[in-house]
Amino acid sequence: MGIERALADRKGRDFCGLPKETNANSKSRKNRRRQMKMSPVQPQMKMSPVQRLFETCREVFASGGTGIIPPPKDIEKLRAVIDAIKLEDVGLRAEMRYFRKRATHRTPRITYVHIFECEKFSIGIFCLPPSGVIPLHNHPGMTVFSKLLFGTMHIKSYDWVADLHPDTPTVLIPPEIKSSEVRLAKVKVDADFTAPCNPSILYPADGGNMHCFTAVTACAVLDVLGPPYSDPDGRHCTYYLNYPFSHFSVDGIVVPEEERKGYEWLRERERLDDIVVDGAKYRGPKIAEE
Template sequence: MGTERTLADRKGRDLCELQRETITSNKSRKKNRLRSKKLVSPVQILFETCKDVFSSGGVGIVPPPQQIQKLQSVLDGIKPEDVGLTPDMPYFQTNAGQRIPRITYLHIYECEKFSIGIFCLPPSGVIPLHNHPGMTVFSKLLFGTVHIKSYDWVIDLPADSSTVVKPSESERLIPETRLAKVKVDADFTAPCNPSILYPADGGNLHCFTAVTACAVLDVLGPPYSDPDGRHCTYYLNHPFSTFSVDEISIAEEEKKDYEWLQERVLPDDVEVVGKMYSGPIIVET
């Protein structure tokens, strides 16, 4: 009996000790999980979200609406400090010796499905009018004020109408010019909602002009790729009245909403330089 009692007591003590250790271990694991969640940076969350949203994407493929909203919500919560930026950094200053404001691009991540980067613009800095062929583009203004003008190609005129002006023989070196409709022409000041451009809608061609120093976080899906034919093409814009096309009839009060866009090379008065991104790193999983 004494031996059995002693054995029972020992088993009871051992069981209690095991339970205490288990409870302590579970609490420790829970704390570690909570600590790990707290340590996940907003940039890492953005990366994971992009992986999910663009997992089945491709040229001309727009993510489902719920996925669009998911990524838009993540971008909406990102602040300048989350990517290691402050308005007083050299990226956002201009020097007296600079002929033109220098734009800095901070590359964060790129794969065949999407890319993430930040454009840093000093006051009066300009990202010229350009396209995003087959891409869905999210842009988040992190701070500052920027003027955005965007266009979509006109494709909904009658079938016998031509939206392309072809150069005459004497102008054969001039690129063809296409008709586009102005979608946005306004100033935006942070904080504001992220903008979304679709392959054929929402202002797929746009230009940015910095009213004040500003930073724009960009997500492109898929990214530009010269080997795959997704080139970044730049354009000049001309008022609708510049060219006359007999087949196109637009009401006088609506002509201000249409412009002709003509291909061009990257203008000489634009300087874009790449710099190392110094914010929280992305861990590929």
């Protein structure tokens, strides 16, 4: 629809102010029009990377819902589209104020640029100044694609250990912590990443469903969620504190010393008073939804 309107406007300008045609001119013009109709169709305007991302998300997540993972071929298709996106494609530059530390604030402020959201998926960008942190959080029933657009970021992610629930008497924890608040998780990723690098993909129960981001340098990360967070649908964003495996005593569980760093205890966190996230308007290429 947008391309058609643009062509219509251009044609209007091209034909505006032409003198009234004579019969001879009219016949000549009709002949040229016949030739135009018979000539190959002119190529359409090139689709922007963001428009291509939107169209691909709409296709891949069309039948999506809580816990529904797109087929492998669709996962790969969307991954390839996300991998091709660059910082300038979304209207951002590394020198923008979003990526500078503000001396007046002790905790670096994070900026979220909202691009699009519907009941099937959401697209947005987190902009972090140096030392900015997105705390450890989950993505219940969601498939998530993350693409580091520039900078260096430390990513730590976890999956729940499915065959053990520490809300049993075998877990010996301090009395001030309820056993139902603590759960064992396996560390999936704990490393620095520098752009350009491959997009990360996490699934409802695999791939590092809980993760946290720490900006080593100023950086930006593109996030695609399918489906997005929704309290009415039970997709709440829960934040966590992490503890070393040795922090709690567990009867009946034997983990070799060299493997203990691969497991940590996660506890739900209620308040995030130390984190500030500002919203910012998306200023990149517009998305045509029709």
